[in-house]
Amino acid sequence: xxxxxxxxxxxxxxxxxxxxxxxxxxxxxxxxxxxxxxxxxxxxxxxxxxxxxxxxxxxxxxxxxxxxxxxxxxxxxxxxxxxxxxxxxxxxxxxxxxxxxxxxxxxxxxxxxxxxxxxxxxxxxxxxxxxxxxxxxxxxxxxxxxxxxxxxxxxxxxxxxxxxxxxxxxxxxxxxxxxxxxxxxxxxxxxxxxxxxxxxxxxxxxxxxxxxxxxxxxxxxxxxxxxxxxxxxxxxxxxxxxxxxx
Amino acid sequence: xxxxxxxxxxxxxxxxxxxxxxxxxxxxxxxxxxxxxxxxxxxxxxxxxxxxxxxxxxxxxxxxxxxxxxxxxxxxxxxxxxxxxxxxxxxxxxxxxxxxxxxxxxxxxxxxxxxxxxxxxxxxxxxxxxxxxxxxxxxxxxxxxxxxxxxxxxxxxxxxxxxxxxxxxxxxxxxxxxxxxxxxxxxxxxxxxxxxxxxxxxxxxxxxxxxxxxxxxxxxxxxxxxxxxxxxxxxxxxxxxxxxxx
Numbered sequence: 107x108x109x110x111x112x113x114x115x116x117x118x119x120x121x122x123x124x125x126x127x128x129x130x131x132x133x134x135x136x137x138x139x140x141x142x143x144x145x146x147x148x149x150x151x152x153x154x155x156x157x158x159x160x161x162x163x164x165x166x167x168x169x170x171x172x173x174x175x176x177x178x179x180x181x182x183x184x185x186x187x188x189x190x191x192x193x194x195x196x197x198x199x200x201x202x203x204x205x206x207x208x209x210x211x212x213x214x215x216x217x218x219x220x221x222x223x224x225x226x227x228x229x230x231x232x233x234x235x236x237x238x239x240x241x242x243x244x245x246x247x248x249x250x251x252x253x254x255x256x257x258x259x260x261x262x263x264x265x266x267x268x269x270x271x272x273x274x275x276x277x278x279x280x281x282x283x284x285x286x287x288x289x290x291x292x293x294x295x296x297x298x299x300x301x302x303x304x305x306x307x308x309x310x311x312x313x314x315x316x317x318x319x320x321x322x323x324x325x326x327x328x329x330x331x332x333x334x335x336x337x338x339x340x341x342x343x344x345x346x347x348x349x350x351x352x
Numbered sequence: 353x354x355x356x357x358x359x360x361x362x363x364x365x366x367x368x369x370x371x372x373x374x375x376x377x378x379x380x381x382x383x384x385x386x387x388x389x390x391x392x393x394x395x396x397x398x399x400x401x402x403x404x405x406x407x408x409x410x411x412x413x414x415x416x417x418x419x420x421x422x423x424x425x426x427x428x429x430x431x432x433x434x435x436x437x438x439x440x441x442x443x444x445x446x447x448x449x450x451x452x453x454x455x456x457x458x459x460x461x462x463x464x465x466x467x468x469x470x471x472x473x474x475x476x477x478x479x480x481x482x483x484x485x486x487x488x489x490x491x492x493x494x495x496x497x498x499x500x501x502x503x504x505x506x507x508x509x510x511x512x513x514x515x516x517x518x519x520x521x522x523x524x525x526x527x528x529x530x531x532x533x534x535x536x537x538x539x540x541x542x543x544x545x546x547x548x549x550x551x552x553x554x555x556x557x558x559x560x561x562x563x564x565x566x567x568x569x570x571x572x573x574x575x576x577x578x579x580x581x582x583x584x585x586x587x588x589x590x591x592x593x594x595x596x597x598x
Contacts, residue, residue: 124386146369221538298428
């Protein structure tokens with residue numbers, strides 16, 4: 107039996123939508139999810155606006171096994187993710203005693219003032235559990251099926267490393283790539299027939315273009331080795347047929 | 353008077369969600385939109401599934417001035433964007449005579465067979481207008497406020513260059529960056545006060561981390577030079593105050 111575990115990602119931040127910062131987290135999350143057998147089914151990028159965050163979180167958490175958010179959990183006025191997630195869950199956003207103590211101790215040790223702004227990083231929805239931050243102390247958090255993490259890539263990645271072992275994973279999607287020197291226009295018809303004959307595979311065709319030439323990478327994906335092997339053999343035979351004909 | 357022109361982007365493709373391909377189009381569209389005064393307000397990435405594409409297109413085209421899609425307009429069975437957009441608009445997806453003739457001529461000139469797969473690229477929703485493709489002939493299209501373009505970055509960029517002159521643009525968002533050697537935890541409180549005192553600006557704080565150190569880039573955005581200058585002066589004065597105190 108194959109169990110499907112699904113996920114969505116919510117990227118929060120004006121700076122991504124303005125182009126000022128180029129997102130590096132979507133591709134990383136996609137790679138990790140694929141590696142552990144969770145299907146990333148949707149990504150949304152929204153601005154630092156409470157209504158937008160609330161609407162997106164509620165739409166995504168209802169549909170997918172897991173939601174992962176990045177961005178907006180720092181100490182400044184535009185960091186409104188914790189409040190927005192609390193609102194989405196209908197719970198208060200308040201100082202978390204453990205996070206507060208941890209941050210207070212960390213700043214005291216470094217002889218830095220525990221400013222109001224820094225205290226903001228201890229706020230989270232009531233009932234949330236910490237996601238440890240080995241880089242800069244201030245934790246992310248999980249509430250329900252929503253995991254709230256930092257936007258700075260190194261911190262996001264470290265937090266995600268802490269989250270992964272807690273996730274239920276599904277049957278990993280296996281994949282095989284068949285290189286193809288022919289363009290999609292030539293192979294498209296036969297490839298569609300192969301897809302029809304192998305309904306337990308997902309066959310993707312990825313056009314490549316460079317130096318004035320087109321080629322194609324054909325990727326067969328399946329959740330069992332048998333289905334994968336059968337689909338791959340059919341695609342390889344088709345490509346070989348074109349090569350002989352050519 | 354400042355007119356706000358808004359946009360959303362819909363990235364269509366299993367390969368982005370699996371991590372196999374890393375998106376390069378979101379950042380490019382974001383840069384171009386910011387440069388011409390259109391606010392990119394939302395991005396969604398969805399798989400090659402008709403229902404998902406239809407739902408996302410209909411949600412986005414109702415909310416924003418423009419929608420830009422990338423991906424899924426090639427000749428293979430997994431290229432279902434044209435059909436999905438037609439379904440979203442409730443019109444038939446059919447061979448476009450001009451696109452058909454153009455592709456037929458192009459393949460004839462190159463002595464290549466005009467296969468069924470290649471003919472697929474001439475299909476578009478009834479009533480759509482072409483978006484020229486100077487690289488590989490097969491056009492994108494516009495229907496209503498939705499612009500449908502290729503996913504291959506070089507082709508997407510060339511198509512977008514053809515779309516930009518047709519767009520209504522708004523009052524460009526001006527921005528100024530104030531570098532800050534202090535972390536967000538120190539400046540967060542005063543910065544929030546400045547934001548309150550300058551409601552006609554959007555002040556963003558972008559934490560940077562590297563080599564064990566934190567610093568911050570403070571970005572003031574506004575739609576008039578006056579508002580921008582006033583906001584920037586206040587932020588600069590705050591940073592200078594911390595520098596003297598430090």
